[in-house]
Amino acid sequence: MNSGILLVDKPQGITSHDVVARVRRLAGTRRVGHAGTLDPMATGLLLLGVGGSTRLLHYLVGLDKQYLATIRLGWGTTSDDAEGEPLERASAARIADIGDEAIAAGISRLTGPIEQVPSSVSAVKVDGRRAYDRVRAGEQVELAARRVTVSAFELLGVRRSAEAIDLDVRVDCSSGTYIRALARDLGSGLGVGGHLTALRRTRIGRFPIEDAAALDELDVAREILRPADAAARALPTVAVDEQGAIDLGHGKRIPAGDAPSKQPIAAVGPGERLVAIVERRGEELKVVAGFPNEETP
Incomplete structure (x- = not known):
């Protein structure tokens, strides 16, 4: 299953839910959601999460x-x-x-x-x-x-x-x-x-309409943005090694190291994979939301 964030240019006259329904068919999964509704009269940028990346939408909906x-x-x-x-x-x-x-x-x-x-x-x-x-x-x-x-x-x-x-x-x-x-x-x-x-x-936020695909021309596999890339546009990031990625995947806390103090933080593991959204608690990083390894290669 493809997992990631899609930038779609919504046409006039349809609802945001109509866009979600279309993307569900194109992506072959019901696990599709959006961050921020547009009225049917409005056009322009919709951010959609596919697969496990629907969890990332929570951190995108509050962007300016x-x-x-x-x-x-x-x-x-x-x-x-x-x-x-x-x-x-x-x-x-x-x-x-x-x-x-x-x-x-x-x-x-x-x-x-x-x-x-x-x-x-x-x-x-x-x-x-x-x-x-x-x-x-x-x-x-x-x-x-x-x-x-x-x-x-x-x-x-x-x-x-x-x-x-x-x-x-x-x-x-x-x-x-x-x-x-x-x-x-x-x-x-x-x-x-x-x-x-x-x-x-x-x-x-840092997602411009110029990066969006027209709905009628949408190719999910080609246009999908990796979760780590999407998270880096919205959140501070910290790199974790393989063992840190494994531990975070099991819900364990890991040493914070030089992780930023600003919350929340995207923890990115080897291969530029989004492992988890974490919060710094003193000298440790605590998992807020985990992301299983189901990204698009």
Whole structure:
């Protein structure tokens, strides 16, 4: 069985689960998962784990992200994106009053550490059920604000018409940031409403979209990234010898040596094989997650 991480460029109009189902057929295994959902409207980078490397996804899901997006100012929607029902539209006069300086100031207010309320039509769980399931069932859902970091919110282009202003933007942000919510909050702050009309994820941590394969052209054996290589893009690493690899494989602790103090750590054995994810406990390394020797040669 191939084991590793796949970088896939998700096309528009299908769910992240649809991508997983396709890869399960191509890889010949049900052991496929993904790190970080993309809405059907969105395109771009999905990280998928195959075989034993699904255990590695836990350490990839929290990486920072980069997106290219288009925000439409002029009205909001029930889902904060183009797939929702439109809410009250701003007048042409009100839209015309919004100058470039006001847009720049609104973007600045949403840059850095911010408190963000996720969209009610989101995958956030409320009492064990996804928020979007509760909304579809007719419930009123109020989600708590969460602390996120928008490290870059760059305006790339502006297109104006009588009824709307379209903003092309690039956003670098922490995991858990909702770009739909940024669109909503920018429009709300400008007094005209706003929603997302396009979204493309271009980076997850040190995994760029340029390394991703198109879903329709995906060759799993050719594109799969070895677990050790994937782990090294997300975590500090420590090299272990053959005996250390055997001991870690049996769940034993081994001497930490010069292992970094930052947690967790990818322990890599001979042949560049990912042996385990470990944590440093004093002068020893303790196994957090083991990886059986089932990698692609």
